[in-house]
Amino acid sequence: MSDTQWRLEVDRHLCISSGMCVGIAPDHFELEGDGSHATADVVDQDEAVVDAAESCPVEAIRVLSAASGDLVAPAD
Numbered sequence: 030m031s032d033t034q035w036r037l038e039v040d041r042h043l044c045i046s047s048g049m050c051v052g053i054a055p056d057h058f059e060l061e062g063d064g065s066h067a068t069a070d071v072v073d074q075d076e077a078v079v080d081a082a083e084s085c086p087v088e089a090i091r092v093l094s095a096a097s098g099d100l101v102a103p104a105d
């Protein structure tokens with residue numbers, strides 16, 4: 030697993046199904062009955078997932094370095 034990949038986590042207990050992430054990064058998120066899901070847990074770096082994490086109104090999305098686990102987004 031290289032450092033060029035990110036891990037996506039969605040906390041569906043926080044998600045209010047606003048759909049922002051799906052609108053911003055439709056390749057990476059989809060809405061289901063219980064909230065947003067990442068279409069893949071580990072993805073190549075893509076600024077769209079950072080935009081989605083920054084735009085989520087409840088900060089339910091976390092983007093992490095797949096290699097180190099360091100938080101990429103959202104910013105504190």
Ligand code: SF4
Binds near residue numbers: 039044048087088090
């Ligand atoms: S932007 Fe956040 S609250 Fe809205 S659907 Fe995505 S994860 Fe859920």
